Amino acid sequence: MTDAQDATGPRARGLRMARAERRSQLLAVALDLFSTEGFHHVSMDDIADRAEVSKPVLYRHFPSKLDLYLAVVDEQGEALLSAVERAVAPIEAGPIGRGEGRAVVAAVVHAYLAFVQVAGESSTLLFESDVTHDAQVRVRVEHAAAEATRRIADVLAAVTGRDRADADVLASALVATAQGAATYWLRRGDGQGVERVVELVTDLQWRGLAGLVRPDFPYGDA
Structure with a gap:
């Protein structure tokens, strides 16, 4: 019917x-x-x-309006998580060659920029929601960021050899930087193209991560 x-x-x-x-x-x-x-x-x-x-x-x-709002948030979150999953897939699928780690970081950053490029102001439903006074609502709104952080931490734990607590901190920092840059570009891009922003943020992140890769990481070309 x-x-x-x-x-x-x-x-x-x-x-x-x-x-x-x-x-x-x-x-x-x-x-x-x-x-x-x-x-x-x-x-x-x-x-x-x-x-x-x-x-x-x-x-x-x-x-209710809240049910509708959360359905919208969930839908947006699924779109972002799909982009992040595609970004981390190369490392998990393996093998990865030397120098390819930077490309994976770039893919994660690009996932966030691509998301706000398509979603526009609706990306604020995940990044800057105005419905966070209720703890249960806040958990739902922040679910996508939490899941993205968890997936990136999975990869970082394997690549760096650090314990899970350290990997969680590193992943949280990466997500916060990518999300912040994406929001800045959306609001005040000042003519910067998406690829230029991805390049700048990737340089910042990869210079730090490259020094954390464990010495015995099994590269595909080694």
Whole structure:
């Protein structure tokens, strides 16, 4: 059954969508509004009006504004995590040649720049959310950053030979730097191209990490 078939009002009857299609549409509308107006300044009425659906249809998909917000955040987080997974895959797949470690760092940095390039202001839903007063909400909002840090720490622990606690600190620093540079570029890029920003941040990060690679790391060309 479509939303239009069990909703009332001419607006609902005018647009027939399958449930999955309608959910995607609502998420896209909510993403745009939350990222430009902020959680507290957007109402379910605003979202229903922009999506041209009745409120019963909206509530059928998302019981509350917070549920909708978190669904949007989860979707954005999955996009970022997918980019990070692609970046660290070469090292985990192995073997990696000498000098290729810098390219992996660059891929991680590029993942964050590419994310904000596509997501625009909606990236702030992950980086600068205005819904962090509740601990449970904060955990959900920060989930993507935490997972990205964990995945990068996995790689760093293997490459540097450091214990997990040290790897977690290093990964957190890498993520914070990449995220900060991405946000800066989005807000105040001053004409800098994405590739130039990636190059600069990679130079900064790799110069430090290169000295931490364990002496016996098994390179593919050794």
